Amino acid sequence: MTSNPWLDILSLINGFQITQAIRVAATLCVADHLRDGPRSADELASLTHSNADALYRLLRALAAVGVFREIADRRFVLTPMSDCLRSDSSTPIGSWAEHVGNPYFWQAWGHLLHSVRTGENAFQDLHGIDVWQYRAEHAEANAIFNRAMTNMSRGGSEAVLSAYDFSGFAHIVDVGGGQGALLAAILSACPQARGTLFDQPRVVEGAEANLRERGVISRCNIVGGSFFDSVPEGGDAYLMRYVIHDWEDREAIAILKVCRRAMREPARLLLIERTVAPPNEIPATKFSDLNMLVVPGGRERTRDEFASLFEASGFALTRVAPAGMTNVMEACLR
Ligand SMILES: C[S@@+](CC[C@H](N)C(=O)[O-])C[C@H]1O[C@@H](n2cnc3c(N)ncnc32)[C@H](O)[C@@H]1O
CATH class of the missing domain: 3.40.50.150 (Vaccinia Virus protein VP39)
Structure with a gap:
């Protein structure tokens, strides 16, 4: 929470956007493709059969809330949160994201x-x-x-x-x-x-x-x-x-x-x-x-x-x- 109640409630109201953004990242298995280290949005787009510009916009939005981290040259890495989206995580949560966004x-x-x-x-x-x-x-x-x-x-x-x-x-x-x-x-x-x-x-x-x-x-x-x-x-x-x-x-x-x-x-x-x-x-x-x-x-x-x-x-x-x-x-x- 910030010290601005209007901004706080706005971010709660817009929470549905985050749900759907995580669902899409989970459906495309982005976290699995980042398991071995950073990749660019272009590489990820080709691996997930997605549009490179739209995928970059998705990932930078998710990086802004800590789900991924954007590093130089439009590349992304996993964070502790997106680590749980990996299919081989010991606490896997990607299928829950796919379920609630269905x-x-x-x-x-x-x-x-x-x-x-x-x-x-x-x-x-x-x-x-x-x-x-x-x-x-x-x-x-x-x-x-x-x-x-x-x-x-x-x-x-x-x-x-x-x-x-x-x-x-x-x-x-x-x-x-x-x-x-x-x-x-x-x-x-x-x-x-x-x-x-x-x-x-x-x-x-x-x-x-x-x-x-x-x-x-x-x-x-x-x-x-x-x-x-x-x-x-x-x-x-x-x-x-x-x-x-x-x-x-x-x-x-x-x-x-x-x-x-x-x-x-x-x-x-x-x-x-x-x-x-x-x-x-x-x-x-x-x-x-x-x-x-x-x-x-x-x-x-x-x-x-x-x-x-x-x-x-x-x-x-x-x-x-x-x-x-x-x-x-x-x-x-x-
Ligand atoms: C929320 S899930 C929990 C599943 C599991 N216990 C777990 O913790 O992962 C509820 C379960 O109840 C089962 N269920 C619903 N109606 C049922 C019924 N009439 N007879 C037997 N199982 C039922 C569902 O198929 C589902 O697997």
């Missing part, structure tokens, strides 16, 4: 006023179907979303593993586990455990290669289905990362009750979710909450709101372990 997602945000006026889900009102059905019908949007989730999970897995000890579990079921990035990280750290990855059939279709690449496929079952119908039985830990925040309370309780039905003492439920901070703090969670309102039709919650969800679905919150930007919330059966 027109179907972006248009739902353009319909935020509808959500605020009515409390309804903007995506459903705009597209006439919910976001999961939309992705089921649009293979590319589905692939970009799943890749974004996998890469974001990869970046966040370390924090989860340092916050919570999974070594006491023999069978971990990851419900709504996407393509298995978090489960693979847990199984790699816990050689005694086996896992079951459960998600929608169209999502788990792409999981086998990930799990094989991480060397855990021999200890992992892959099951497709809907968590509104049933989830696999027999686990001693039921994990759900960033699943419950996609849903309003009625659906969230329905999902938790389905898990409860599959669980036997002494199994534990482990929700990995952000919690809403006190007033004026942690904008990321509060904007993620708006994202939940607009896109899937869910909400971020406070710790007490999570405790109430557990109570309503046959669980009791036993502990909350902070894990970086998120938390591991452990619950036992009641």
Whole structure:
């Protein structure tokens, strides 16, 4: 923030330009082309099949906000931020930029006023179907979303593993586990455990290669289905990362009750979710909450709101372990 409130709010208003500029740089894989050192805008344009003048204008704008750095002769280098756009980064974020800049997602945000006026889900009102059905019908949007989730999970897995000890579990079921990035990280750290990855059939279709690449496929079952119908039985830990925040309370309780039905003492439920901070703090969670309102039709919650969800679905919150930007919330059966 500067000392000029007009300039400060102007830069917030114009934030959408940065989102799209980063999305384009990510789509063109510019960061990968800078991995081995500086390159000129002309060279990058030829490598990315782009217009040299327009690409230079894109990169100098991004350099002005620290995403790249412009050096002499219209050449560019990576910065710590654009390093995360590299496909081989340990905390890769380029696929998230591609996902949030994707027109179907972006248009739902353009319909935020509808959500605020009515409390309804903007995506459903705009597209006439919910976001999961939309992705089921649009293979590319589905692939970009799943890749974004996998890469974001990869970046966040370390924090989860340092916050919570999974070594006491023999069978971990990851419900709504996407393509298995978090489960693979847990199984790699816990050689005694086996896992079951459960998600929608169209999502788990792409999981086998990930799990094989991480060397855990021999200890992992892959099951497709809907968590509104049933989830696999027999686990001693039921994990759900960033699943419950996609849903309003009625659906969230329905999902938790389905898990409860599959669980036997002494199994534990482990929700990995952000919690809403006190007033004026942690904008990321509060904007993620708006994202939940607009896109899937869910909400971020406070710790007490999570405790109430557990109570309503046959669980009791036993502990909350902070894990970086998120938390591991452990619950036992009641
Ligand atoms: C926000 S993503 C989180 C994915 C993963 N847990 C992670 O942290 O990367 C929510 C997941 O819920 C899954 N999902 C949505 N509806 C579902 C349903 N009815 N049954 C099973 N999974 C569902 C989605 O396919 C998606 O993978």
